[in-house]
Amino acid sequence: MTATLPEDTADLAVRLRRGERRALAQAITLAESARVDHRMKAERLLSALMPETGRSLRLGISGPPGAGKSTFIEAVGQVAIDRGYKLAILAVDPSSNISGGSILGDKVRMAALTGRPEVFIRPSPSGMVSGGVARRTREAILLAEAAGFDLVIVETVGVGQSETEVAAMTDMFLLLLAPMGGDMLQGIKRGVMELADLVIVNKADGNHIAAAQQAAADYSHALRLMRPQYDGWQVEAVQCSALNGDGISEIMDRVENFRILLESSGILQKRRVVQATAWLWAELKEDLIERLKTHPAIAQLLPRVEADVRNGEILPTMAARKLLDGLFGVSKRST
Numbered sequence: 001m002t003a004t005l006p007e008d009t010a011d012l013a014v015r016l017r018r019g020e021r022r023a024l025a026q027a028i029t030l031a032e033s034a035r036v037d038h039r040m041k042a043e044r045l046l047s048a049l050m051p052e053t054g055r056s057l058r059l060g061i062s063g064p065p066g067a068g069k070s071t072f073i074e075a076v077g078q079v080a081i082d083r084g085y086k087l088a089i090l091a092v093d094p095s096s097n098i099s100g101g102s103i104l105g106d107k108v109r110m111a112a113l114t115g116r117p118e119v120f121i122r123p124s125p126s127g128m129v130s131g132g133v134a135r136r137t138r139e140a141i142l143l144a145e146a147a148g149f150d151l152v153i154v155e156t157v158g159v160g161q162s163e164t165e166v167a168a169m170t171d172m173f174l175l176l177l178a179p180m181g182g183d184m185l186q187g188i189k190r191g192v193m194e195l196a197d198l199v200i201v202n203k204a205d206g207n208h209i210a211a212a213q214q215a216a217a218d219y220s221h222a223l224r225l226m227r228p229q230y231d232g233w234q235v236e237a238v239q240c241s242a243l244n245g246d247g248i249s250e251i252m253d254r255v256e257n258f259r260i261l262l263e264s265s266g267i268l269q270k271r272r273v274v275q276a277t278a279w280l281w282a283e284l285k286e287d288l289i290e291r292l293k294t295h296p297a298i299a300q301l302l303p304r305v306e307a308d309v310r311n312g313e314i315l316p317t318m319a320a321r322k323l324l325d326g327l328f329g330v331s332k333r334s335t
């Protein structure tokens with residue numbers, strides 16, 4: 001995945017603005033890099049490109065392994081391209097640290113989209129820590145926007161934290177499920193349902209049609225009992241078949257309607273302001289802890305304090321406060 005990086009970020013910015021997919025790939029590689037000089041370059045690049053960002057529809061898609069997310073993105077992607085969108089697909093694979101990256105295979109699976117000039121596909125980087133993946137994806141969204149992509153789809157496997165992270169960086173969050181029989185409702189965590197702006201029951205084809213219909217009806221019922229997040233938008237469950245294309249165009253209609261609602265009501269603006277603030281705080285927390293660990297004054301004290309905590313000689317709350325007092329001075333709260 002290590003594309004050769006041009007020394008000159010100005011040149012990279014020019015080519016990226018022109019919509020060159022190779023330049024976009026290189027820019028994302030810069031942003032993903034663990035090297036400090038690469039990160040500095042990425043930050044310079046992103047700062048220069050900031051005015052050209054923000055103009056895409058950011059779509060998050062999550063769902064259990066094998067629900068058909070990649071197949072669905074391929075189907076909905078084709079509909080989107082037919083409607084004139086330029087599409088960037090970013091994969092977030094929270095398990096890639098362990099498995100070494102499974103979404104790489106999706107490039108093969110998304111055969112209908114791969115290689116088309118109006119499509120950019122970026123598999124998940126492997127070997128990144130969870131927080132790093134979130135940062136990289138946020139930055140990749142901005143870079144894709146600067147390169148003129150006006151529909152950005154972020155795919156993530158629905159396990160654990162990843163849905164929340166993806167919902168926190170997109171405008172609309174789609175939850176994709178497959179009909180699996182009666183106990184389906186119990187299998188989905190309520191918290192994840194609450195993130196969804198649209199629930200999609202996929203694989204409504206062949207022998208699954210009746211089950212998909214039933215599942216969509218059950219979900220819709222459950223969703224109506226939940227407090228709506230936005231005025232004028234009732235979250236619903238719809239069915240489709242990513243395999244044969246049934247219902248895909250209607251789903252794209254709903255996505256576009258949701259966007260119109262978000263834009264006309266000013267919600268989009270607000271949602272992004274909240275997200276940017278949350279991003280700032282996530283970065284602050286991460287950087288702060290990193291710097292704390294390496295700060296000479298703290299590094300010197302840390303082994304002993306940790307030992308004291310392990311031995312039960314000091315309350316962790318007190319130990320944390322003492323370390324921070326050592327760095328920032330005694331806070332008013334602690335006197």
Ligand SMILES: Nc1nc2c(ncn2[C@@H]2O[C@H](COP(=O)(O)OP(=O)(O)OP(=O)(O)O)[C@@H](O)[C@H]2O)c(=O)[nH]1
Binds near residue numbers: 203
């Ligand atoms: N019958 C049917 N099968 C489908 C449909 N969509 C996907 N599949 C099949 O389901 C399997 C998984 O599809 P993927 O698109 O790879 O699912 P995914 O959710 O991206 O999987 P992960 O990325 O591994 O979590 C494949 O064998 C697909 O062919 C559909 O609409 N109908």
Ligand SMILES: [Mg+2]
Binds near residue numbers: 070
């Ligand atoms: Mg997939």
